[in-house]
Amino acid sequence: MNIFVNEKERTVEKGATAFEVRSFFKADADVVILNGHLIGTDMPLKNGDKISLIKKGEIPPADELESLLVSRHTPGVHDKMKKARIAVAGLGGLGSNIAMSLARMGVGDMLLVDYDVVEPSNINRQQYFVDQIGMKKTDALRVSLERINPYASYTYKDVFLTEENTADIFKDYDVIIEAIDKAETKAMIIRECAAKCRESFIIGASGLAGYADTSVISVRFAGRMAIVGDFVNEAKPGQGLMAPRVAVAANMQANLAVRYILGDLQEVKK
Amino acid sequence: MIKAVINGKEAEVKKDSTLAEIISLYKLNPERVVAEVNGNVLTRDKYADTLVNNGDKVELINFVGGG
Numbered sequence: 001m002n003i004f005v006n007e008k009e010r011t012v013e014k015g016a017t018a019f020e021v022r023s024f025f026k027a028d029a030d031v032v033i034l035n036g037h038l039i040g041t042d043m044p045l046k047n048g049d050k051i052s053l054i055k056k057g058e059i060p061p062a063d064e065l066e067s068l069l070v071s072r073h074t075p076g077v078h079d080k081m082k083k084a085r086i087a088v089a090g091l092g093g094l095g096s097n098i099a100m101s102l103a104r105m106g107v108g109d110m111l112l113v114d115y116d117v118v119e120p121s122n123i124n125r126q127q128y129f130v131d132q133i134g135m136k137k138t139d140a141l142r143v144s145l146e147r148i149n150p151y152a153s154y155t156y157k158d159v160f161l162t163e164e165n166t167a168d169i170f171k172d173y174d175v176i177i178e179a180i181d182k183a184e185t186k187a188m189i190i191r192e193c194a195a196k197c198r199e200s201f202i203i204g205a206s207g208l209a210g211y212a213d214t215s216v217i218s219v220r221f222a223g224r225m226a227i228v229g230d231f232v233n234e235a236k237p238g239q240g241l242m243a244p245r246v247a248v249a250a251n252m253q254a255n256l257a258v259r260y261i262l263g264d265l266q267e268v269k270k
Numbered sequence: 271m272i273k274a275v276i277n278g279k280e281a282e283v284k285k286d287s288t289l290a291e292i293i294s295l296y297k298l299n300p301e302r303v304v305a306e307v308n309g310n311v312l313t314r315d316k317y318a319d320t321l322v323n324n325g326d327k328v329e330l331i332n333f334v335g336g337g
Contacts, residue, residue, distance in 0.1 A: 094337045163313070181337040184301045190333075191304050194311035204304075209336040222329040223309050234334030241336050 001047040006060075007067030017042045022053055029053035033071045050075055066151045070106050077262065078106050082152075084261040087111035087173035089161060089189050091137040093241060094205055095179030096127035097250035098257075099141055103148040105258060110145075110152060111173060114138055115160040125243040161189060167196035174270075175257045178204040179250070181235070194225055201260045201268050203228070208249035209235040211242060217249055219256065221267040228252045272324040283322060290317040296330055304331045 001014050005025050012021060019042040022029050031054035032039050045051070052071035054060070060068050070078040084107050088095045091114035099112055114137040118128045132140040138156035145154055157169065161180075166189055170176045176193045180186045183206075190204045207229035208217065216230045228249050235241045259265045271282045276292065283292060289307065293300050305312055306329040312320060322328060 090337060092337050179337055181335060183333040183335040186335075186337070187302050187304050187331075187333045188314075190331075191311055191313050194304065194306075195313045204333070205337065206331070206333045207336070209334075220331065222304075222306050222331060223311060225304070225306075225311070225331075227304075227331055229334075231332065231334065233336070235336035246337070 001045070003045055003048065004050040006052055006064045007050075012045070015044065017044050018051055021045065021051055026053040026055065029055050031056060036072055036074045038072070069149065069151075073106070077258075080262055081106045081258070082108040084175070084257075085109040085111075085173045086175045086177065086257055086261075087113070087170045088177045088179055089113050089166075089170065090178070090180040090185075091126075091141055092116075092122065092179065092181055093125040093243075093246035094208075094250045094253065095177070096137070096141055097247045098177055098179055098254045099145060100127050100148065101251055101254040102257065103145045103152065105254075106149060106152065107261075108152050109155075111155045111157065111170070112138060112141060112145075113157045113159060113161065113169065115158055125241055125246045161185065163188060163192060166192040170200070171197045173197075173200055175201045175203065175260060177253055177257060178202070179253070181241075183234070190225065190227075194223065198224070200224070201226070201257075201270075203253045203256050205229050205249050205253055207231040207233045208245050209233045209241050210239045211245060214245055214248045217245070217252065219252065224268050226256050226268065228256070272322075274322050274324070274326045274328055276328045277330055287322050288318055289320040289322060289328070292322055292328060293317065293330060298330060298332050302333045304333070305329070306331075 018034050033052040086107050088098050118132045118135050118140050128140050138158050170193055178186055178189045193202050202225045204227045210233045220227045263270050272285050308327055
């Protein structure tokens with residue numbers, strides 16, 4: 001039968017087990033992942049199975065690294081993510097977290113848009129670091145995304161979004177994610193993209209400030225839009241914006257993008 | 271009066287109401303709203319001259335700040 005070992009197709013005897021395959025191809029591997037799942041006990045293999053063999057501490061050869069980076073993905077997910085084109089508007093608390101998660105998912109083509117620089121009050125919730133204060137957010141995020149997944153194409157735009165330029169900037173993307181701080185700009189971006197980029201799936205967020213229970217954060221669908229949030233808790237004097245709740249909303253947005261790309265979203269079809 | 275479905279609930283509104291008037295009736299700030307009429311999202315310049323007709327489905331999504 002044919003199986004995949006670290007993404008390379010190999011022919012093994014019918015009835016071979018995972019640990020037999022390890023002994024043959026990489027006897028010193030201490031991590032064995034079968035079809036996305038880390039296994040601790042031996043299991044029989046079947047035709048088409050994907051097995052990843054990793055030796056802890058070892059830098060794998062370049063032609064194996066990309067497949068090993070996604071070896072914990074559910075089988076079949078990475079091929080679709082690699083073909084996806086996803087844009088993120090705003091690289092603050094929402095956008096920087098969304099970009100990190102989608103880079104880890106292996107999204108093949110991402111557009112990242114922000115006009116601002118990293119400043120100290122960002123770091124309580126945004127994926128930047130003290131030594132990046134003063135850098136353009138597009139430049140600071142580039143460093144992190146390249147470290148997470150160097151096998152994708154990233155486009156960075158250092159622009160301020162307006163009614164005049166928004167639809168043009170985002171029109172070629174499968175998914176457009178609104179990740180802005182200011183309410184008026186959030187609504188503007190979603191209006192412009194939903195009205196003018198009619199093939200795209202638009203994901204926004206509204207209501208993620210403070211530290212109220214995260215279980216009240218939900219998804220509201222309308223047309224080809226999905227909006228994540230509790231729709232109530234706004235950032236205002238007396239109610240701050242902090243990492244846990246912002247990251248929950250950001251990752252709900254990112255997961256909606258993943259579900260859409262995989263064709264798994266009932267409410268909005270690809 | 272006509273009947274429209276606004277945010278999933280049947281609502282009676284004045285005949286020839288514009289989308290801008292409906293947004294104001296619901297005490298929402300038009301700059302912070304995404305309005306969808308029968309599945310189409312409208313840009314803000316269309317709010318004042320879009321009439322809401324009998325049977326129309328209107329979704330008004332209000333945005334609050336934070337990100």
